[in-house]
Amino acid sequence: MSAAYQGGPHELGQNFLVASSVIGTITDLVARTSGPIVELAAGDGALTVPLSRSGRPITAVELDPKRARRLQRRVTSNVTIVHADLLRFRLPQHPHVVVANLPFHLTTSSLKRLLPARGWQSAILLMQWEVARRRAGVGGATLLTAQWWPWYEFRLHSRVPARAFRPVPAVDGGLLTMTRRAHPLVTExxxxxxxxxxxxxxxxxxxxxxxxxxxxxxxxxxxxxxxxxxxxxxxxxxxxxxxxxxxxxxxxxxxxx
Structure with missing residues (x-):
């Protein structure tokens, strides 16, 4: 998908987060980190707005141009809205934290783009439940997880019911945190x-x-x-x-x- 795409929420594969308890959980997890925040797939700002109250610099990336413009009018000066495709957005080189309610169909491709990136230190990601379980190695690790385990710790934080989203998806979500290891287990x-x-x-x-x-x-x-x-x-x-x-x-x- 390109940044010029004009489709609606179903075409963009977006399930917007509406549950205040889940928003609060993500906000609390982000509060345990430090540094600038990059939010991918910002949507209508369900996470952007509460995160902005921390005063930390936030770059919020949103593909839908209409939503990006509306969100720009709602946020404070510490937030920069970028109209871009999350799969093409170039992450900063300096240390930062990634936050995202990922479109479910883009979860794996988003992770493959995110994992080799050098700057981010922690990622708090909402994704499809079964994918979150596999990434965390619950019930057995996948090839992708095993390939990146020496550099990252993967933790399955919680299950997020489908009713926490609008439109309601066919499956539940899962909240996964990824943390870059201070000392990698492998160098090569x-x-x-x-x-x-x-x-x-x-x-x-x-x-x-x-x-x-x-x-x-x-x-x-x-x-x-x-x-x-x-x-x-x-x-x-x-x-x-x-x-x-x-x-x-x-x-x-x-x-x-």
């Missing part, structure tokens, strides 16, 4: 992420089988690693947590160095 991002992809997509019935077939680690070292970390040979890649992945990467890196 590209190589690590290729390794995680190889393990997730490699042939085999469990971590032991996949790693043995990919050739990243020899059998003795793998058996020792599994025993040390109390991981079943039959565990699936989704069953490993952030510490497991970082430790396994270090083990395989030593084996190939």
């Amino acid at each position: 991002r590209a190589a690590y992420q290729r390794f995680v992809r190889d393990v997730f997509t490699g042939p085999g019935r469990g971590v032991h089988d996949v790693l043995r077939r990919t050739g990243h680690i020899d059998r003795a070292a793998l058996r020792k690693w599994l025993q040390k970390h109390q991981v079943s040979p039959h565990a699936l890649p989704k069953d490993l947590d952030a510490q497991h992945w970082a430790s396994l990467w270090r083990q395989t890196s030593r084996a190939t160095s």
Whole structure:
């Protein structure tokens, strides 16, 4: 979608937040952070206006030009309204906090744009419930989460009922927080992420089988690693947590160095 798009809320995929309790929860989470705020998909300002009362600099990004103009008339001088596509908006390089009620159909593409960005320190994101659960590793991690765990902590904060939005979506929302780690668990991002992809997509019935077939680690070292970390040979890649992945990467890196 381009910034020139003139469609209505359904065409824009927007579900506007109307529940004051959820707005209050997000405002409280943002209050625990510091620095400038970038709000994506600002809509009618359900979050922008209460957040502006903090006095912190806010850049609110909104695709719908009419809503952007209306919101500009409602906000105080510490808020800058930008008419832009959230997938094309260039995030600041300086430290900041990201807040968003993401259009549900853009959740994954928004995260893929956000995760490699360098400036933001914390993100408070409202998204589709099942996506929020997967990103937080609840019930098993996804490839995307495992690839970024060494650099970010993902936390599922709460479930947000569909009735908290207008129009009411077919599914509930989920409130996810992402925090950049002060000290990454891994330093070699590209190589690590290729390794995680190889393990997730490699042939085999469990971590032991996949790693043995990919050739990243020899059998003795793998058996020792599994025993040390109390991981079943039959565990699936989704069953490993952030510490497991970082430790396994270090083990395989030593084996190939």
